Amino acid sequence: xxxxxxxxxxxxxxxxxxxxxxxxxxxxxxxxxxxxxxxxxxxxxxxxxxxxxxxxxxxxxxxxxxxxxxxxxxxxxxxxxxxxxxxxxxxxxxxxxxxxxxxxxxxxxxxxxxxxxxxxxxxxxxxxxxxxxxxxxxxxxxxxxxxxxxxxxxxxxxxxxxxxxxxxxxxxxxxxxxxxxxxxxxxxxxxxxxxxxxxxxxxxxxxxxxxxxxxxxxxxxxxxxxxxxxxxxxxxxxxxxxxxxxxxxxxxxxxxxxxxxxxxxxxxxxxxxxxxxxxxxxxxxxxxxxxxxxxxxxxxxxxxxxxxxxxxxxxxxxxxxxxxxxxxxxxxxxxxxxxxxxxxxxxxxxxxxxxxxxxxxxxxxxxxxxxxxxxxxxxxxxxxxxxxxxxxxxxxxxxxxxxxxxxxxxxxxxxxx
Amino acid sequence: xxxxxxxxxxxxxxxxxxxxxxxxxxxxxxxxxxxxxxxxxxxxxxxxxxxxxxxxxxxxxxxxxxxxxxxxxxxxxxxxxxxxxxxxxxxxxxxxxxxxxxxxxxxxxxxxxxxxxxxxxxxxxxxxxxxxxxxxxxxxxxxxxxxxxxxxxxxxxxxxxxxxxxxxxxxxxxxxxxxxxxxxxxxxxxxxxxxxxxxxxxxxxxxxxxxxxxxxxxxxxxxxxxxxxxxxxxxxxxxxxxxxxxxxxxxxxxxxxxxxxxxxxxxxxxxxxxxxxxxxxxxxxxxxxxxxxxxxxxxxxxxxxxxxxxxxxxxxxxxxxxxxxxxxxxxxxxxxxxxxxxxxxxxxxxxxxxxxxxxxxxxxxxxxxxxxxxxxxxxxxxxxxxxxxxxxxxxxxxxxxxxxxxxxxxxxxxxxx
Numbered sequence: 001x002x003x004x005x006x007x008x009x010x011x012x013x014x015x016x017x018x019x020x021x022x023x024x025x026x027x028x029x030x031x032x033x034x035x036x037x038x039x040x041x042x043x044x045x046x047x048x049x050x051x052x053x054x055x056x057x058x059x060x061x062x063x064x065x066x067x068x069x070x071x072x073x074x075x076x077x078x079x080x081x082x083x084x085x086x087x088x089x090x091x092x093x094x095x096x097x098x099x100x101x102x103x104x105x106x107x108x109x110x111x112x113x114x115x116x117x118x119x120x121x122x123x124x125x126x127x128x129x130x131x132x133x134x135x136x137x138x139x140x141x142x143x144x145x146x147x148x149x150x151x152x153x154x155x156x157x158x159x160x161x162x163x164x165x166x167x168x169x170x171x172x173x174x175x176x177x178x179x180x181x182x183x184x185x186x187x188x189x190x191x192x193x194x195x196x197x198x199x200x201x202x203x204x205x206x207x208x209x210x211x212x213x214x215x216x217x218x219x220x221x222x223x224x225x226x227x228x229x230x231x232x233x234x235x236x237x238x239x240x241x242x243x244x245x246x247x248x249x250x251x252x253x254x255x256x257x258x259x260x261x262x263x264x265x266x267x268x269x270x271x272x273x274x275x276x277x278x279x280x281x282x283x284x285x286x287x288x289x290x291x292x293x294x295x296x297x298x299x300x301x302x303x304x305x306x307x308x309x310x311x312x313x314x315x316x317x318x319x320x321x322x323x324x325x326x327x328x329x330x331x332x333x334x335x336x337x338x339x340x341x342x343x344x345x346x347x348x349x350x351x352x353x354x355x356x357x358x359x360x361x362x363x364x365x366x367x368x369x370x371x372x373x374x375x376x377x378x379x380x381x382x383x384x385x386x387x388x389x390x391x392x393x394x395x396x397x398x399x400x401x402x403x404x405x406x407x408x409x410x411x412x413x414x415x416x417x
Numbered sequence: 418x419x420x421x422x423x424x425x426x427x428x429x430x431x432x433x434x435x436x437x438x439x440x441x442x443x444x445x446x447x448x449x450x451x452x453x454x455x456x457x458x459x460x461x462x463x464x465x466x467x468x469x470x471x472x473x474x475x476x477x478x479x480x481x482x483x484x485x486x487x488x489x490x491x492x493x494x495x496x497x498x499x500x501x502x503x504x505x506x507x508x509x510x511x512x513x514x515x516x517x518x519x520x521x522x523x524x525x526x527x528x529x530x531x532x533x534x535x536x537x538x539x540x541x542x543x544x545x546x547x548x549x550x551x552x553x554x555x556x557x558x559x560x561x562x563x564x565x566x567x568x569x570x571x572x573x574x575x576x577x578x579x580x581x582x583x584x585x586x587x588x589x590x591x592x593x594x595x596x597x598x599x600x601x602x603x604x605x606x607x608x609x610x611x612x613x614x615x616x617x618x619x620x621x622x623x624x625x626x627x628x629x630x631x632x633x634x635x636x637x638x639x640x641x642x643x644x645x646x647x648x649x650x651x652x653x654x655x656x657x658x659x660x661x662x663x664x665x666x667x668x669x670x671x672x673x674x675x676x677x678x679x680x681x682x683x684x685x686x687x688x689x690x691x692x693x694x695x696x697x698x699x700x701x702x703x704x705x706x707x708x709x710x711x712x713x714x715x716x717x718x719x720x721x722x723x724x725x726x727x728x729x730x731x732x733x734x735x736x737x738x739x740x741x742x743x744x745x746x747x748x749x750x751x752x753x754x755x756x757x758x759x760x761x762x763x764x765x766x767x768x769x770x771x772x773x774x775x776x777x778x779x780x781x782x783x784x785x786x787x788x789x790x791x792x793x794x795x796x797x798x799x800x801x802x803x804x805x806x807x808x809x810x811x812x813x814x815x816x817x818x819x820x821x822x823x824x825x826x827x828x829x830x831x832x833x834x
Contacts, residue, residue: 020536024640025442028537037640037655057746058653058753074746082772089772090559112537119437119536120445120529120565123543124557140541142507207634214631217624221442223454236475238454260627261640329474329491355499 001365002031004151009047012147014139015109017051018101019043021117023066025221025262027344028114028148033066035261042097043068044104052104071103093121094128101133108135114148144351153341153349154365160390160400162259163342163367166266167388167401169216170257174270174403176212177205177226177253181245181274186414190247190275202228203241209255218257222265222346225254232271233377235336235384247275247411250285250381252373256346265346266401267369269386275411281381284374285407288383291315291372292405295338301395304358305350305368309338312372321374324354332376339369342388364393367400418571418782419448425564426464431556432526434468434564435518436460438534440483442638442679444761445531445565450483452678459514460485461521469521488520507538511545518550525552531565561768570758570766571782577807577817579676580759580784583683584805584818586633587674591687591820593629594622594643594670598662598691603831607664609691619645620658626672635674639682639763642671649688650794652753652801664692664828667702667798669790673763682763683818684786686803692828698798701791702824705800708732708789709822712755718812721775722767722785726755729789738791741771749793756786759805781810784817 009017019028023038032043032051038059045051055063057074064070076096085091101107113126126138141147155163184192184200192200205226213220227239232252254269271288273281291312299308313325313334321333329335337353350360350368362368368391373384387399426434436445440455449460449468455476462468472480474491481487493513502508518524530543543555558564572580601609601617609617622643630637644656649669671686688705690698708729716725730742730751738750746752754770767777767785779785785808790801804816 025638037642037653039639039653056653057748058651061648061651061654077745079745079772087774088559089561090557093559113540114537115535117533117536118560119534119539120531120557120563121560122536122557123530123540123555124559126540127557138540140507140537140539140544142505142510142541143535143538144506146537210631210634211628214628215624217627234475236454328496355496 001154001156002151004154005045005147006048008147008150012112013110014112014147015047016104016106016111017043017045017147018111018113020113020115020122023062026116027152027262028116030262030344031148031152033068035263036065037062038066042100044100044106046104046106049105054100071100076100090121090124091128093125094132097125097129098132101129101136106136107133110137110139112139112141112147114141114146144349149345149349152343152345154363155343155367155390156365159264159343160367162264163266163388163390164400166218166257166259166264167268169213169218170255170266170268171401171403173209173212173216173257174253174255174268177209178272178409180208181205182409183412184245186247186275186411192245192247192274200245201241202226202239202243202245205245206239206241213257216257217260219260219262220256221258221262222256224256225252227252227382229380230377232382233375233380234382235373235375245274247414248273248278250281250383252382252384254384254386258346262344264344265342267342267346267386267388268401268403269371269384270403270405271383271385271407272409273407274409275414276416277408280379282407284376284381285383287316287319288372288374288385289405289407292370292385295370295372296397299362299370299389299397301391302361302363304356305339305352305360305362306354306356306358308370309352309354312338316372316374332378333374334372335375336373339371339386342367342369362391362397364391364395366391418573419568421568422462422564423465425567429529429564430527431529431564432464433521433523433528434460434462435528435530437530437532437539440479443533444569444679445533447679447761448565448569450485452680453482454479455483459517461517461523463521463523471517488517493517507541508545510538511542511549514542514546515549518546518553523553524550527554527556529556529558529564531563561766566762566766569760569762571780572760572784572807573782576681576760577784579681580683580805580807581817583635583674583676583681584685586630586635587672587683587685588818588820590626590629590633590674591670591672591685594626595689595826597625598622598689599826600829601662603664603692603828607692609662609664617662618658619643619656619660619662622662623656623658630674633674634677636677636679637673638675638679639673641673642669644669644799646797647794649799650792650797651799652790652792662691664831665690665695667698667800669799669801671801671803675763679761681761682759684759684763684803684805685818685820686788686801687820687822688800688802688824689826690824691826692831693833694825697796699824701793701798702800704733704736705789705791705802706822706824709787709802712787712789713814716779716787716806716814718808719778719780721773722756722769722777722779723771723773723775725787726769726771729755733789733791749795750791751789752792753790756788756803759784759786779808779814781808781812783808
């Protein structure tokens with residue numbers, strides 16, 4: 001949580017944090033400012049002190065919504081800096097950064113640098129500032145273990161409210177997609193039809209999903225997956241737009257919308273087979289559902305997340321599938337890890353992979369996905385079930401948006417002959 | 418244009434370029450790969466040689482669409498690197514980068530680094546690689562003058578086609594918003610009403626705009642502005658969702674959608690006053706329109722863009738307004754610069770600010786905005802008119818999407834008493 005920063009900075013021997021970029025679509029800046037239309041900003045937080053947001057003068061109203069201490073860039077005369085730098089705009093930017101660091105009383109020590117931003121400009125500027133303030137050492141951190149990933153790992157009530165709300169958006173879009181698909185007419189060759197009688201394609205469904213997510217004012221900043229048949233068997237395939245929608249094929253629908261502006265995500269997957277399922281598909285689905293339920297029965301406070309990934313590997317191996325536990329980078333069977341944290345990043349701590357440290361636990365306040373799956377691209381099928389779960393302060397696990405787990409979806413206008 | 422890279426690298430004494438991040442929402446990577454679902458990639462281009470795209474193995478099909486030479490990350494054994502690095506994932510990433518640079522035959526010289534990406538992770542990694550390959554000097558470039566901004570400054574026919582198409586999307590959404598607003602019923606206190614009789618808010622309009630942009634399969638990756646009254650007087654205020662939509666107040670509607678995945682932008686603004694305008698607002702609008710038209714009559718091939726910004730400052734000062742020409746960072750009057758280039762970045766070269774170099778000209782192939790405006794937040798009003806213009810190879814200026822400049826929009830169900 002945000003309140004952890006000073007302790008985390010102390011533990012990592014960081015004297016200050018410097019965050020660059022926009023307040024939107026930039027998790028570290030969004031986290032500390034609350035988002036909004038603040039662009040090309042700089043935030044400096046000295047350990048033990050309040051953060052200062054440096055912003056363009058035209059965005060002062062938006063910047064003020066952050067509740068942070070503000071300093072306008074107009075305090076640093078751009079024209080005069082540019083002249084002093086003999087027209088070298090990178091040097092002028094570095095001179096301004098030097099003044100900002102001094103105004104934040106940061107002139108020595110280890111300064112962590114963060115942000116999803118133009119790294120060329122920031123890298124070049126920092127190299128210059130380093131020369132101007134030789135007692136500062138700028139530090140970059142590995143993505144999965146940065147101080148932000150650590151602080152973001154546990155969520156407060158307000159964050160849970162926002163994630164839960166995205167969960168409602170998610171399940172309502174999923175319900176709409178289900179209703180839309182099961183209402184379609186079906187051709188003799190089991191291909192679904194649009195209202196105008198043309199074959200329904202995966203691309204048609206993609207368009208509807210985008211539209212219905214937008215209707216809720218949400219975004220799909222990391223895309224989404226709606227894939228059928230062989231594509232459902234490749235975990236990262238988003239689906240091929242020209243594929244026809246057919247009965248009796250597995251559909252993996254993995255949707256992870258975020259609040260507009262790159263806010264909190266929800267992450268959710270269902271696997272469907274329209275009209276009927278083949279016996280083999282039904283058997284594999286039932287296995288995924290069985291371990292999914294077993295995991296829900298076993299999730300326990302403060303247990304390392306990776307333990308449940310191992311439990312999933314062992315279950316699937318007991319059913320004759322490959323898993324990363326005894327196969328390196330399998331392409332069939334259970335091919336990924338069990339889940340990940342969700343927040344302002346679609347993938348964040350805690351992670352559950354076999355190399356995840358055992359400090360990545362189901363601690364109070366974490367929000368994780370549980371998403372076991374089976375993949376058989378050569379058989380033209382894939383399966384994944386995923387919910388987003390919150391480890392509540394009382395230690396109980398709570399699914400943040402409930403939705404049924406039906407595999408076979410009956411078609412309203414079609415009966416098996 | 419892309420064909421300029423080797424010459425630009427020579428001129429800047431850059432021996433190689435290294436680009437980090439996803440192929441989407443990351444202009445340098447999008448520019449060289451063409452976009453698509455390629456994530457956490459690395460691109461290395463040695464001067465005089467073809468670029469190499471290093472990518473995750475699961476994304477090989479998407480990576481192949483770039484037409485670039487490909488090397489899969491699976492060529493570098495992640496587990497063994499992680500062990501060699503004693504579990505330090507940042508060091509392991511640096512060791513992999515060292516191997517990639519060697520495979521690209523880049524072991525010395527000046528290497529420019531680029532990308533909109535997690536700068537903490539890349540900064541930390543580059544600091545490590547620098548130690549491993551001491552004959553390499555990593556170089557960051559100022560945003561507005563980077564080799565990418567230079568290459569992107571002039572567009573080819575294909576880029577113009579894509580920008581023009583986004584222009585059509587933009588004006589069709591704007592037309593729909595206009596139609597929606599002017600069809601509303603109006604309460605006695607001049608507040609617009611929703612169909613259910615509740616007051617129409619700025620937030621309601623924001624939702625419609627998002628929906629209609631999504632209907633076209635386009636995105637709003639940098640947001641948009643639909644602001645009324647005082648917010649219209651603050652150039653970068655996105656609008657307050659709870660504000661009520663009222664007659665006779667200035668509305669600034671600045672919309673800049675991009676192709677899905679973070680492709681080419683269009684940039685467009687109109688200022689409206691619903692039902693009627695106050696005489697003061699009409700007078701200020703007319704001034705903005707007058708200089709807007711004068712600029713269109715005067716834009717001339719190869720003239721420095723900043724000259725037209727100065728012309729705009731002088732015009733507004735002659736009408737008694739403040740401008741940056743003689744006031745430092747004014748908050749009233751004409752408070753920004755005239756315009757900017759548009760492409761994969763919403764703001765790119767050429768720039769028109771008072772410090773923009775006179776090499777930023779209306780050269781053949783550039784695409785610019787012209788967007789004079791006046792801002793009076795304390796009077797509760799603001800004005801801006803903006804089109805996106807292409808300097809054609811034949812030297813003529815062309816507005817890429819035509820749309821009317823009406824200020825007062827008559828309401829269909831309301832007449833002034």
